Structure formats: structure tokens, C-alpha cells
Amino acid sequence: MKVVVAVKRVIDPNVKVRVKADQTGVETANVKMAMNPFDEIAVEEAIRMREAGTAEEIVAVSIGAKHVQETIRTALAMGADRGIHVSTDEDVQPLAAAKLLKAVVEKEQPQVVILGKQAVDDDAGQTGQMLAGLLGWSQATFASKIVLGSGDAEITREVDGGLETIKVSLPVVVTTDLRLNEPRYASLPNIMKAKKKPIEETTPADLGVDAAPRLKLVKVVEPPKRKAGVKVESVAELVDKLKNEAKVI
């Protein structure tokens, strides 16, 4: 069985993001980049499937300019077998990403596609569901546990009320939630080995996909700032202020 994982290059989630003064976006020049954390979980899950003997090959796909190959290399260093780089300098929105991934999936014919439940840059949380819809496949979003059977899978999902378990037929698109696993760090020998693993390059045109954006970004501004308040000396003072000053209890 083959597994395809989609990985996105984003600003490192530990970096404080700054809005550009001209309101056209956020500062990305000289900012540390990383693999989207939910995609790391996706790669890890695929590797565990291979270690368990259910998956034979793992293909990591990323969409974007030349530097997304670094993110593919990270996936290869973690343990993915080969990479596919869909090369474009355009802003790729979730619908376009889903269409590009659909074209890749139709070529690769995996039984399982795993994506992060959201990317921590645009926080849209759409691509997995859209890919499943376009393929006409089952979907299991926000997964915290995957048990693969033959021809189907039982997947536990993190939902607002707690956990929900569903059974899906294969092939399936899964999106990862935080508790699915704890991703491994790539070891130095594996980082060296990853340099020799193949990355195939393709383009939206090769894949026959119109990836033009549908949402126009009008502007990006900073959110209103909260002011730090006061430190109180005692619990009695706190309760008094909540009652008589803030009037919230």
C-alpha cells in the first residue's frame, strides 16, 4: 500500500509573526521557516504505517516555489521514500492545492492520503476535506487514532464534544490532529541519506490544473492589542475587583 502525505512550508510556529507596514501581508524575509506542525504528524503517521508493515511506500508532496524542496527533504529525512514538488511561484489557495493534490493522487494511486488538519499560516483548515470531495473519497478529519483494516479503516476524530470514531472505506483522506502521534526528529545519518532520495518536479500546467487564486487579499493588519492590566496583591482584592470594578461575577 502506498501513502501520500502533503507537507507545507510555513513560518516556524515559534517565531513571532509581524504584519508588514504596507499591509500587504506578513514579514517572511529572513524569517525561520519550518514544516507545518500538523504535516509533521502526517509524515510520522505514514512512517509508523510502514513500520507496522501496512504501508510500503511513502510519497511526500509539497506545492510552492523552489524552497519548498527543503520541506520535502525534511519529510525524506524523517523517513518518506521520495518527493514530488509541484513548482509554482503563485499564491496557492486551498481549492487550488486540493486540485493539484488530486492530480498527483490520480497518478500515484495511494490508498491513504494524510494531510495536516490546518496550516498554521492561513489557518484555513480546508485542503483535506476539499481533496476528499474532489476525489469522491471518504474523509476522516482531525484524526487522533488510525486503525487500518483491509479495505477500510477505523479512525477516531477529535470533535467539539470529545471523540468520535468512524469507519471509512479505503481509499481515504485523513487530516491529523495533535494527539495522533509525536513526530520524530530526523537523525543525522537519515538527513544525509535524504539528500540522495529523489524529488520529482512538476508544475500546475503539467498537471493540467488552473491554480489561480479565488480570494483577493485586500489587506492584512495587526489585531487590536490588549493592554496589560494590574497585579493584585491578594485573592480578596481580586474577587472584589471582579465584582465591583469589572462586574463580571
Next chain:
Amino acid sequence: MSVLVIAEHDDAELKPATLNTVTVARALGGEIHVLVVGEGCGGVAEAAAKIDGVAKVLVADAPEYAHRLAENVANLVVGLADGYSHILAPHTTSGKNILPRAAALLDIQPVSDITAVISEDTFERPIYAGNGVATVQSTDTKKLITVRTTAFEPAAADGGPATVEQVAGTGDAGLSSFVRADTSKSERPELTSAKIIISGGRGMASGENFDMLERVADKLGAAVGASRAAVDAGFVPNDYQVGQTGKIVAPDLYIAVGLSGAIQHLAGMKDSKVIVAINKDEEAPIFQVADYGIVGDLFDVVPQLEAELDKQG
């Protein structure tokens, strides 16, 4: 122009998130219809018909819609889409599961998690864990949107009676089935609609220690939440998590106990009206957003808080 709102419910009751989503529909203008999808959801449809401003309730009550599996519900939404300029759902795990799938089938790029309506095609939404607010304009003919419910007031739940119309099911896509739910049972209010929330972080040190927060919560009629660190450590279940990738809350009062205030946590609660921080580290970032802070050991402060609430009544 008319707007379809996908109702949030569990077949037993209509969830408040629906009311906030109707408010967005009202801001857009046009006739508002509410879609109630489920199995045995007639009572929910009646409740939805009472929401102020709603003209019609569409009920799709069929076995294939039990537990609102995304594949079946998306097909239903696609079938109904023709009559609407906008289709809205709350940005809940159910709305997030269904709406993008339906959008893809309609060849539409949806807009997630909106916090303001600028015009019928232009919306504000947070990006980068709320460190930026993007204004985006949709160029699609139809707009499919999920709504950050805490950013909008709820519509009145007791307006005029709307007409209720049954819609035919679209059948079972045969792709997935429900196995079981492990839901947290609690007498306390739901996190996303609670007026007061008390949340614990890694500093709580164990799940048992959350009992302290629960006792305070019960005195205040509050919900109990947690940071990602507390959930990852197994202190409390996943549905307690407040933050960028968990639940977004904006109560009147948010009490943060033993949590440092990582950007990802702040993204989920910084729109609360009043924030209280209790932390022994006076440098903790949570104090930068807190209206009132107490620097101290939570194991001293929280029991004192419980006692003081008793005393001051």
C-alpha cells in the same frame, strides 16, 4: 440573494453557535433559510424556526444523515446550493468537516473562520494564530463561509415562526459510517458559549488537580478549559483545549491558571472581556494580556479563591 445557514445541533438540541451564524446571515441581507440535517431532528427544526430573522427551515431528516457524516451532508448541501448566494456554517468541528467538502464539489474557494462582514463578498479573518487580521474578497459566484461564533452576537432564539419544509435525502454515499462517540458528559456550560471559563495549564501538574478548578467553576457557573500542554500531558480530554487549533472562546471572564500564555493559547482566548492570570512566574506572557494578575503558587491561590467566593457570596 438568499442565505443558507447550516444549523449546529446533535438531533436533541439546537446549539447556540447556530444563533451567532444567523447574525452573520442578517448582516449579509436577503432571505435566511436554516438547514437542519440529521436523523430524528424534528425538535431541532422547531427550535430553528423560532430564531429571529429566519424565513424558512429546511429539514433533511433521514438515516443517512445520522451523525452528520461529511460525505452525505456535503452532497445534500451541493444539491441545495442553487438557490443561495451564501452558505454559512459555524466554524465548529462539524462545520469545518462539511463545508469545505461541499465547496470543492461546487468549485468554490470557501472563506474560513470569519470575524467580520465588510460587504457581501468581503470579510475579515484571523491568520497566523490571530497575529494578523486579513481582509479577503471572494471572487466566486457563491460564497461558502465558516463563522467564528464568538465574533458575533447571537440572534434572538424566540422570534417569529418560520415555515418548516422537508427536503428529500440524497442517499448514503457508502463511504463512511459512525462507530461510536466518547463524549465528555458535564453539567457545566459548553466552553464556546460559557460566560465564565477557568482554564488550567501545565502548572496544574496532574488531572486530579483539575478538581480544584472544577470546584471554583461550580461556584461561578463556569466552564473548565485547558491549554494544549495540559491536554497533551493527559490531564484532561481533548475537548477542553482552548487555542489556535482547539476551541476559540470569548467569555466575559477568563481565568488562566498555571498556564504561561503561548501565542497558540492566546489565539483562542484573547478576545475575552476580562482576563485573570494566576501564575507563579511573574514573567509569564499571560500577564501581558491579563487585566488582573496574581503572582503566586496556584496550589495556594486557587483554594483561597474558592474560599473567598464562598465568603463574598
